[in-house]
Structures are given as C-alpha cells and as structure tokens.
Amino acid sequence: MSANSPAMQSVGDKSYEEVRRGWNAAHVRPLWESTVAHRANEGGPKAHLWQWSQLRGFIDEAMKVTTPAAVERRVLSLIEPESTNPASGTTTNLSAALQVLLPGESARPHRHTMNAIRFVIEGKGAQTIVDGKPCLMEEGDLVITPGWTWHEHVHKGTGPIVWMDALDAPLHRYLGTDMFEPGPAHDVPDYADDAAYAVPNILPEGGAELSFSPVFRYPWAQAAAAVEAAPKGRDGARRVRYVNPTNGGSAMPLMDCYLMQIDRTETIPFRTTSNAVCHVVEGNGTSRIGNETISWGPKDIISLPHGNWMTHRAETDKAILFLVTDRDTLKRLDLLREQYGNDPR
Numbered sequence: 001m002s003a004n005s006p007a008m009q010s011v012g013d014k015s016y017e018e019v020r021r022g023w024n025a026a027h028v029r030p031l032w033e034s035t036v037a038h039r040a041n042e043g044g045p046k047a048h049l050w051q052w053s054q055l056r057g058f059i060d061e062a063m064k065v066t067t068p069a070a071v072e073r074r075v076l077s078l079i080e081p082e083s084t085n086p087a088s089g090t091t092t093n094l095s096a097a098l099q100v101l102l103p104g105e106s107a108r109p110h111r112h113t114m115n116a117i118r119f120v121i122e123g124k125g126a127q128t129i130v131d132g133k134p135c136l137m138e139e140g141d142l143v144i145t146p147g148w149t150w151h152e153h154v155h156k157g158t159g160p161i162v163w164m165d166a167l168d169a170p171l172h173r174y175l176g177t178d179m180f181e182p183g184p185a186h187d188v189p190d191y192a193d194d195a196a197y198a199v200p201n202i203l204p205e206g207g208a209e210l211s212f213s214p215v216f217r218y219p220w221a222q223a224a225a226a227v228e229a230a231p232k233g234r235d236g237a238r239r240v241r242y243v244n245p246t247n248g249g250s251a252m253p254l255m256d257c258y259l260m261q262i263d264r265t266e267t268i269p270f271r272t273t274s275n276a277v278c279h280v281v282e283g284n285g286t287s288r289i290g291n292e293t294i295s296w297g298p299k300d301i302i303s304l305p306h307g308n309w310m311t312h313r314a315e316t317d318k319a320i321l322f323l324v325t326d327r328d329t330l331k332r333l334d335l336l337r338e339q340y341g342n343d344p345r
C-alpha cells in the first residue's frame, strides 16, 4: 500500500495487512491498490521516425549476417521506442518490419493466424506465393497474406528486394490467437484468377464467401492512378483504400490499408483512436504529430499511434504516403472515434 493511501480499517482482530495477505493468497486483489490509470482523452503515445538513410545501412548489414535458409525470414522489426514490453510491436495492434531477399534466395512456406501485408520499397523480380497464387512484387506494390493463408517468397530478380512487412501480431498476442504452422503447404484452397475482379463494377457471381480479398496483389500503377484521381477528403488529403472487391470493406479483417496524397497545403488537424504505420512512397514533407514535428523523405517509415492530433504538409509538389492501420478493427468494435480540428467541441 502506498504511503499516500488512506489508512484501512482492521477487521476484528485482523489488521488490514493480514486481511490483504489472505486476499492475495487466494489471487484476489483490491482494485483501490491498482496502479492502472485510465488515460485522459488528450494525446497518445509518441510517434517515431525510422529514416531510410539509416535503415538501408542496417539492411546491408542484415544481408551479410544471415540468410533466410538459416533464420526462415531475414527481418528487422521496428520497435515502439517507449515500450518496455518485449512482445511490443510498432504501435498498439500493429508490428512493422523490413524484410530483404537476395537474388536466388527464397523463404519457405508457412502460415499463421496473423494477417500480413508486404509493401515493396526497393527492387523487383520477387514473388510472394499466397495459397498457391503467385503475386509479383515490384516497387510500390501491395501484397496481402491474409490469416491462415500459406505464403512463401522467392526472388529471381537481379538485385536485393526490400519490403515493409506489417502484421496484426500484437493484437493476436493479446488475444492469445497467434498460431503458426510450418510448410509444406497442404489443403490449399482455389481462388478465381485476379482477372475475374479486374473489370470495374462487375463481380463474378457465386464462389465461397471470404472475409478477406481474394485479390492478393494491388499493383502500384493502379493505386497511384486512383489516389491522383480521388477528391480531397475532409482534412484536405486525397485518400484511397485498398478493399476486398467482393464487399468493398477492408482487404483483411484486422488490417486496413490506404494510400494518401498531399500537397503543399497543410492538412486540417485530425485525430483518431486507430493506429497506423506510414511509409513514404514519394516526396518530402513535414508532419506535426502531438508535440512532435517530423520531417520525412522517400522510403522513411513513421509510426502514427492513436490519440495524437496530426497534420501533414508536403514540401514537394506532392507526396504519397502508404498507411497500414487497425482502423476497421476498431470501427467494428465500435471503438473508432475520429475528430477534425474544425469540429465543434
């Protein structure tokens, strides 16, 4: 009991300490001694910038210290700086990492309950094979590997390929639902070819209902054209969402991806209870996130934890940001709260 706690009464001939020891022995704890404090509705965890200029050197080192044959996946995880939890991710609910393959290397098949995305940062000529479906990986492409789909990576290109991985692993660890199975793949389902979903406004009829997009690859050129054509949103940014074409919802149940294009006009302050990891695809700019001001450039990665007021401004004519978020998860839990700087208070 802390020195500041009010004095507790004895019970009959037992002191409060004796009463308390009896409770503790039975795995019962008085809530009034709990150190868990509920947060005020102001601010959130600090954002963090991982600069590509530094990360690229780390990738060179990782290529020298090990191989996928030795460690399955050659991955450098991006760890939330202020967390003391060794199982922590990059933000609440999301973990991001860099993965690299050299020409001729491959990463063996496996599957896990965690959903994952891969956004290609550098290189070309690799493939992620998702439930038997080959997905080309070129710069700017998004490839998803929904929970419990088999996936492996092969690289037949000529230089290293580097991509950002993001998984919903912290949420699974919290829920105790993080399961893993090594390959070889078995019981691989069939999916329609991507061409079946390639005609706007027309979908194939029939087939199994899936909770994730049966299109596993979202090519860069199409995403870039879509965001260029998108109208400005309420905060002044153009934003498009990578969706499951069968229902218009998030591409995977627990991760929700967006491409955002901004210009030299600062966006209207915005805050959300959702978390994001942001990769700068092109352009330079500045973001104000809580009390921090972060200047960023191509290929940098920035954590955007929940609760902070945020604004973004490009310092080039335009900048394009890729965001992976837990937004749809929170929305379906009725925990998504979003607010703009010009909202009435």
Ligand SMILES: [Fe+2]
Binding pocket: 110, 111, 112, 116, 151
């Ligand atoms: Fe995996």
